[in-house]
Amino acid sequence: MQLYNSLTRTKDEFREREAGKVSMYTCGPTVYHFAHIGNLRTYTMEDVLEKYLRYLGKDVLRVMNITDVGHLSSDGDTGEDKMLKGARREHKTVLEIAKFYTDAFFSDCDKLHIKRPDVIEPATGCIPEFIEMIETLLKKGYAYEAGGNIYFDTSKLDKYYVFNDFREEDLEVGVRDSVEEDTNKRNKADFVLWFTKSKFEDQELKWDSPFGVGYPGWHIECSCIAGKHVGEYLDIHCGGIDNAFPHHTNEIAQSEATYGHEWCKHWFHVHHLNTNSGKMSKSKGEFLTVSLLEERGFNPLVYRFFCLQSHYRKNLVFSWENLENARTAYNKLVSRVASLLSSPDGELDAVAFEEGKRRFTDALDNDLNTSLAVTALYDVFKLDTNNKTKLALISDFERVLDLGIVDAAKAEYEANQKNEAESTPDVSDELLAYINAKIEERRAAKKNRDFATADAIRDELLAKGITLLDTREGTKFEIAK
Numbered sequence: 001m002q003l004y005n006s007l008t009r010t011k012d013e014f015r016e017r018e019a020g021k022v023s024m025y026t027c028g029p030t031v032y033h034f035a036h037i038g039n040l041r042t043y044t045m046e047d048v049l050e051k052y053l054r055y056l057g058k059d060v061l062r063v064m065n066i067t068d069v070g071h072l073s074s075d076g077d078t079g080e081d082k083m084l085k086g087a088r089r090e091h092k093t094v095l096e097i098a099k100f101y102t103d104a105f106f107s108d109c110d111k112l113h114i115k116r117p118d119v120i121e122p123a124t125g126c127i128p129e130f131i132e133m134i135e136t137l138l139k140k141g142y143a144y145e146a147g148g149n150i151y152f153d154t155s156k157l158d159k160y161y162v163f164n165d166f167r168e169e170d171l172e173v174g175v176r177d178s179v180e181e182d183t184n185k186r187n188k189a190d191f192v193l194w195f196t197k198s199k200f201e202d203q204e205l206k207w208d209s210p211f212g213v214g215y216p217g218w219h220i221e222c223s224c225i226a227g228k229h230v231g232e233y234l235d236i237h238c239g240g241i242d243n244a245f246p247h248h249t250n251e252i253a254q255s256e257a258t259y260g261h262e263w264c265k266h267w268f269h270v271h272h273l274n275t276n277s278g279k280m281s282k283s284k285g286e287f288l289t290v291s292l293l294e295e296r297g298f299n300p301l302v303y304r305f306f307c308l309q310s311h312y313r314k315n316l317v318f319s320w321e322n323l324e325n326a327r328t329a330y331n332k333l334v335s336r337v338a339s340l341l342s343s344p345d346g347e348l349d350a351v352a353f354e355e356g357k358r359r360f361t362d363a364l365d366n367d368l369n370t371s372l373a374v375t376a377l378y379d380v381f382k383l384d385t386n387n388k389t390k391l392a393l394i395s396d397f398e399r400v401l402d403l404g405i406v407d408a409a410k411a412e413y414e415a416n417q418k419n420e421a422e423s424t425p426d427v428s429d430e431l432l433a434y435i436n437a438k439i440e441e442r443r444a445a446k447k448n449r450d451f452a453t454a455d456a457i458r459d460e461l462l463a464k465g466i467t468l469l470d471t472r473e474g475t476k477f478e479i480a481k
């Protein structure tokens with residue numbers, strides 16, 4: 001599989017270290033508020049990647065952290081503590097806030113068919129691991145103490161700016177004017193590994209450590225949590241593109257400084273979800289959540305479909321109108337699958353199955369092109385084969401796309417059957433046999449292009465109060481009461 005790698009800035013053949021076993025790390029949410037649908041776009045695309053790796057027969061171990069401490073409002077260690085902010089807003093403790101929004105996050109994920117990672121680890125559960133890594137970094141000379149905090153010294157690395165699109169100036173992004181620069185830092189890009197009481201006197205969660213009572217910085221948690229569950233080598237690291245710098249850059253810096261070798265070969269970044277007024281955020285414009293989509297009458301899986309219709313490395317523009325279009329397309333797709341269910345019998349056509357599947361894997365093997373994979377799904381309807389094969393292909397693709405269309409189609413088909421049974425006129429067997437014979441006679445006449453006879457049969461029935469209706473599923477009839 002070819003997959004774009006932010007580290008090499010090319011599409012690379014994705015290769016795990018140990019054949020067949022993939023270790024995958026995902027930066028989890030900071031649980032101080034609901035996730036907005038822009039965050040969830042990232043998790044949706046990562047979910048497709050994970051499911052595709054599994055589809056290819058790989059054994060995936062996916063690890064995710066939950067940030068419940070240490071994340072300040074700017075990713076560059078300035079501003080307010082996000083968890084404290086959430087706790088104050090809702091008059092709750094930090095741990096109550098963390099529990100509530102962790103549950104809310106996974107409930108949103110369930111609605112979007114985002115599989116839960118194999119390992120989910122809150123940052124507050126790994127304090128001993130953080131302390132151990134920070135001690136190693138101090139011992140190796142990559143970290144220093146200043147003003148009570150422990151910092152990572154970025155000048156000790158040969159190459160700090162590994163994702164070349166980013167520069168020192170980018171550190172200014174997100175920093176509000178009112179925030180004072182941290183004068184303890186030796187270099188502008190240095191970052192905090194451990195805060196002590198020098199910051200936030202009202203910090204709720206604090207731990208004892210060899211560096212003083214305090215709490216960890218944000219970046220250290222991902223390195224340690226990955227190390228704890230995966231070891232010193234990681235196959236692929238995922239996240240939103242806004243985390244590439246400084247967060248992922250810092251994860252690489254501290255992991256490689258600790259281990260003394262390359263840490264993670266492949267970096268997968270999902271691009272932004274924008275609104276017409278720019279990048280989506282919690283503080284700007286309408287706060288778009290899964291609950292809001294539901295309140296507006298949208299099935300969350302329509303949003304998943306909307307995400308899959310575009311490539312993960314392109315910015316995607318959200319508008320209610322775009323989502324409405326996705327819903328129309330989604331519902332049509334479900335109806336088309338439902339119509340296949342009316343005659344699902346026959347033998348599986350292995351040649352057509354392989355042909356359909358090849359189009360699907362070709363799309364995803366090419367940098368996870370979900371938009372083309374959705375096209376491959378539409379192509380199934382055009383295949384010259386029976387419904388059984390088409391349904392088998394759609395179910396196969398759903399192992400990755402997970403749009404819920406097969407279940408929705410079954411429900412629609414059953415509802416149709418029920419409606420039909422209810423609307424079938426109550427007629428005697430004798431009359432039914434007569435009408436069916438006439439319908440068959442008319443069909444044969446039409447086939448022979450004898451339209452005069454066909455029309456005469458229709459008129460003959462009409463005179464008896466029986467109206468024929470030609471539908472996609474064949475000719476039906478209604479009897480005047």
Ligand SMILES: [Zn+2]
Pocket residue numbers: 026027028222247251
């Ligand atoms: Zn992270």
